[in-house]
Amino acid sequence: LLHLSHYTHSDIVADDRSEMISYFLISLCVLLSFFNARSQNQCTPSVTSTASTCVSGIPTQCNSLVSNYQSASFPNNVSQNIDSALLLYSKYRVVTCSPLASLYVCLALFPLCSPQPSSPALGARPPCGSLCRAAVSDCQDKLSSALAQLDEKCLFSNCAQFPDTNCISLDSPQLANYSLSTTPTHVATSTTQETYAAANGSCPRKDRSYFTQQEKTFALGWVAFFSSICFLSTLITILTFLLNPSRFEYPWRPVVYLALCFMVHAFGYFLAMTVGRNQLTCPGNNFVQTSATWNWEFAPCIVVFVLLYYTMMASFLWWLSLTFGWFLTTVYHWSNEAISRLAPLFHITAWVLPLVMTVLLLGNKVISADELTAVCFVVMETDTKSSYYGLMLGVILPLLLFLLTGIFFLVAGFISVLKIRGLMRLGGKKMEMDRLEKLMIRIGVFVTIYIGPATVMIGCYIYELTSKPGWKSTADTTCTNCQGPNTPVFMTRVFMFLLIGTLTGVWIWSRKTLQSWISIPSNLTNLASKLKIHLSSESMEKNMVV
Numbered sequence: 449l450l451h452l453s454h455y456t457h458s459d460i461v462a463d464d465r466s467e468m469i470s471y472f473l474i475s476l477c478v479l480l481s482f483f484n485a486r487s488q489n490q491c492t493p494s495v496t497s498t499a500s501t502c503v504s505g506i507p508t509q510c511n512s513l514v515s516n517y518q519s520a521s522f523p524n525n526v527s528q529n530i531d532s533a534l535l536l537y538s539k540y541r542v543v544t545c546s547p548l549a550s551l552y553v554c555l556a557l558f559p560l561c562s563p564q565p566s567s568p569a570l571g572a573r574p575p576c577g578s579l580c581r582a583a584v585s586d587c588q589d590k591l592s593s594a595l596a597q598l599d600e601k602c603l604f605s606n607c608a609q610f611p612d613t614n615c616i617s618l619d620s621p622q623l624a625n626y627s628l629s630t631t632p633t634h635v636a637t638s639t640t641q642e643t644y645a646a647a648n649g650s651c652p653r654k655d656r657s658y659f660t661q662q663e664k665t666f667a668l669g670w671v672a673f674f675s676s677i678c679f680l681s682t683l684i685t686i687l688t689f690l691l692n693p694s695r696f697e698y699p700w701r702p703v704v705y706l707a708l709c710f711m712v713h714a715f716g717y718f719l720a721m722t723v724g725r726n727q728l729t730c731p732g733n734n735f736v737q738t739s740a741t742w743n744w745e746f747a748p749c750i751v752v753f754v755l756l757y758y759t760m761m762a763s764f765l766w767w768l769s770l771t772f773g774w775f776l777t778t779v780y781h782w783s784n785e786a787i788s789r790l791a792p793l794f795h796i797t798a799w800v801l802p803l804v805m806t807v808l809l810l811g812n813k814v815i816s817a818d819e820l821t822a823v824c825f826v827v828m829e830t831d832t833k834s835s836y837y838g839l840m841l842g843v844i845l846p847l848l849l850f851l852l853t854g855i856f857f858l859v860a861g862f863i864s865v866l867k868i869r870g871l872m873r874l875g876g877k878k879m880e881m882d883r884l885e886k887l888m889i890r891i892g893v894f895v896t897i898y899i900g901p902a903t904v905m906i907g908c909y910i911y912e913l914t915s916k917p918g919w920k921s922t923a924d925t926t927c928t929n930c931q932g933p934n935t936p937v938f939m940t941r942v943f944m945f946l947l948i949g950t951l952t953g954v955w956i957w958s959r960k961t962l963q964s965w966i967s968i969p970s971n972l973t974n975l976a977s978k979l980k981i982h983l984s985s986e987s988m989e990k991n992m993v994v
Contacts, residue, residue, distance in 0.1 A: 500521045500522060500523060500524060500561075500572055501521070501522065501561075502519040502520070502521060502561035502572075503519055503520055503521075503522045503529075503530045503561070504518060504519045504520075505530050505534075506518075506519070506520050506530075506554070506558040507534070507537060507554070507558075509550070509554070510537075510550075510554035510558055513550065513551050513554060514551075514554075514555070514560060514616070514622050514623060515621075515622050515623075516622070517554075517560055517622070519561045520533070520557075520558035520559055520560065520561050521559045521560070521561035521572035521573075521574075524559050524572070524574065525574070525609055525610075526556055526557055526603070526609075527557060533557045533558055536557055537553070537554075537557050537558075540553045540557065540603065548579070548582055548583040548586060549583050549586070549587055551579075551583075551623075552575055552579055552580060552582075552583035552603075553603065555573075555574060555575035555579070555616050556574065556575050556580070556603050556610070559572050559573060559574040559575075560572070560573040560574075560616060560622065561573070573614065573615055573616050573620075573622070574610055574611065574615050574616070575610055575615060575616050575617075576610060576611065576612055576615035576616060576617040576620075577607045577608065577610045577611065577612050577615075578612065578617050578618075579610075579615075579616065579617050579618060580603075580607035580610050581607045581734055582618070583604075584604050584605075584607060584734055585734050585735065587604060605743060606743065607734075651726065651729070651730035651734075651735050652730070652735035652817075652819060656735065656921065657819060657921055658819065658919050658920075658921055658932060658933050659819055659820050659933065659935065663820065663935050664725075664819070664820060664822070666939075667820045667821050667822075667935075667938070667939065667942075668721065668725075668821075668822065670939055670942065670943070671717050671721070671821055671942055672717070672721060674942065674943055674946040674947070674950075675714040675717040675718060675946060676714070677946070677950050678710055678711075678713075678714045678946040678947075678949040678950045679711055679714040679715065679718075681707075681949065681950040681951075681952070681953045682707040682708070682710045682711035682714070682949050682950075682952060682953070683711055684953060684956070685703070685704065685707035685952055685953050685956055686704065686707050686708060686711065688956050688965075689704045689707075691965070691968070692960070695956075695960060697784045697788070698773055698784050698787040698788040698790075698791065699770065699772075699773025699774055699776065699777050699784070699787050700770070700773075701788075701791070702766045702767070702769045702770040702773065702794065702798075703770065703952060705762075705766045705798065706763055706766045706767060706770070706949075706952050707949070707952045707953075709759040709760075709762045709763035709766060709949075710759070710763060710946070710948065710949025710950075710952060711949070712755060712759045713755065713756060713759040713760065713763070713945075713946075713949065714946065714949065715755065716752055716755030716756045716759065716823070717756075717823065719748075719751070719752055719755065720752045720821075720822060720823045720824075721822075723748045723752070725822040727748060728748050728749055728752060728817070728822060728823070728824065729749070729817035729818070729819070729822055729823075729824070730817070731745030731746055731748075731749065735817055735819075736749050736815070736816055736817035736824060737816050737817070737829060737832075738813060738814050738815070738816050738827075738829050738832045738834050738835040738838070742813070749815070749817065749824040750810065750815070750824070752823050752824050753810075753815050753823075753824040753825055754806055754810075756823060756824075756825055757802075757805075757806055757809065757825065757826070757843075758802050758803065758806050759802075760847075760945070761801070761802035761805055761806075761846065761847075762798050762799060762802045763948075763949075764846075764847060764850040764851065764902075765797055765798040765801060765802065765850060766794075766798045767850070767854055767898055768850050768853055768854045768857075769794040769797070769798055770854075771853075771854040771855075771857035771858050771861075771895075772854075772857050773787050773790075774857065774858065774861045775857035775858075775860055775861045777861070778860075778861035778862075778864040778865050778868075779860055779861060779864045805842065805846065808842070809826060809838060809842050812834065812838065813834070814826055814834050814835055814837075814838030814839075814842065816829060816835060820935070820938050821938070821942060826838045826839050826842050826843050827839070827912075828912050828913055828916045829916075836913065839909065839912070839913050840913060843909055844906060844909050844910060844913065847902070847905075847906050847909075848906060851899070851902055851903070851906065854899075855899065858895055897948065897951045897952075898948055901944035901945065901947050901948050902944070902945075902948065904940065904941075904944045905941050905944040905945050908937050908938065908940060908941035908944075909941070911934070911937050912937075912938075915931075915933075915934075916933070918930070918931060919931065919932055919933050920932045
């Protein structure tokens with residue numbers, strides 16, 4: 449095993465910088481590729497026409513909802529004529545997921561038309577974009593996959609096709625009797641009112657909101673502060689590696705990739721803060737929830753999720769690679785060169801497996817907006833099972849598996865080191881024993897830095913999974929004994945993971961690191977001198993030739 453590698457130490461060091469840059473560029477390309485994610489829902493082009501007329505014959509289920517709703521405007525941006533509208537209505541009338549759904553579908557397919565004496569084309573009133581967003585916000589968690597396929601006119605995925613003026617909204621006079629309806633399916637409940645509030649600036653709706661504005665503001669500052677510290681610490685680690693790659697031989701090389709993962713993770717938070725809470729978590733005033741119908745407005749949310757989730761899983765796998773290398777070194781006495789032969793396996797596992805997991809979560813649409821931190825991640829929702837399984841199978845179980853496996857490798861390695869230490873003591877090898885003890889202390893500190901915060905972070909995810917169904921929303925003023933979320937738990941979760949990245953720099957806190965940075969000016973001077981000598985020699989050779 450000690451002779452598995454035929455590569456010399458100088459060969460490995462010579463390729464260190466190029467290897468680091470190559471893998472960094474590859475990971476960036478993989479992450480940026482998700483910018484091209486598009487919605488799977490294909491919609492037919494909208495009908496455009498400048499000459500519309502009022503046509504009677506709308507369904508009785510519709511004209512009972514609105515005052516003076518006897519005729520509709522055709523053609524409109526959804527259908528060409530009354531026959532095509534009736535055919536579409538036969539599909540869309542199954543939408544009963546919201547008190548607003550029937551009203552919205554009627555107004556979208558049969559825009560209200562009030563003929564004027566001068567022209568029958570005047571007075572066309574389609575639904576407002578706010579009414580569309582309100583209905584979509586209520587229904588996006590409850591629309592079946594079959595209905596999503598029937599949404600050929602994008603009624604529940606493209607509210608931009610409806611205007612914000614000269615249209616029907618919930619406060620329009622034509623709907624004055626709508627809220628007073630005694631029909632069970634059309635009664636304007638508190639949920640309906642909250643949905644309308646969501647379409648007019650309250651995102652998420654109050655019955656889905658669990659945090660105060662003060663808590664959200666504090667969370668933003670909290671994340672910004674610790675992300676900045678983590679980014680700077682990991683950046684110093686990577687620059688130190690580029691200055692002296694020979695210090696990071698296997699099995700300790702994964703520390704560098706750990707730092708890279710945490711640096712990109714911190715960048716994900718920076719990107720979320722740059723995009724802004726409203727645009728990221730509430731595109732089109734629709735709060736991002738599980739199983740939502742995606743479109744281009746969701747691109748920032750998807751990119752932030754990829755950055756955060758991918759780097760989290762990759763960091764745990766690189767930590768697992770580090771512990772596995774420690775295990776091979778201490779238990780089976782593998783050399784650095786032998787372990788370096790496993791580098792391709794480490795890279796494939798740590799980069800590709802998180803990519804597969806990310807694609808699976810995206811494909812199953814279990815991505816939601818985190819109301820507190822204003823990022824997109826796998827968030828537990830009280831009314832969807834997919835979010836529960838997404839958080840359990842996509843986050844908690846993988847992290848637990850990686851952590852426990854790494855702990856096993858570490859414990860086995862420490863047991864082997866203790867045995868070697870006992871043999872050295874019996875043999876009187878005090879110098880070698882002192883070096884081994886220093887290595888054990890260094891490894892012990894680094895391991896504790898990772899295991900402790902990682903365990904706390906996983907515990908915070910378990911808290912969210914188990915306790916959120918019983919949380920009290922900000923709209924609930926009747927339940928006095930109900931408990932809301934424990935905000936410090938979520939602050940601790942963010943802090944613990946960024947703390948791990950910040951303290952990866954512990955590995956480089958030494959005199960050698962200080963010397964590497966102090967020697968930069970002299971190294972640059974030597975490089976300039978060598979370049980000057982090289983240019984002078986070339987000039988002399990040319991003169992001799994002439």
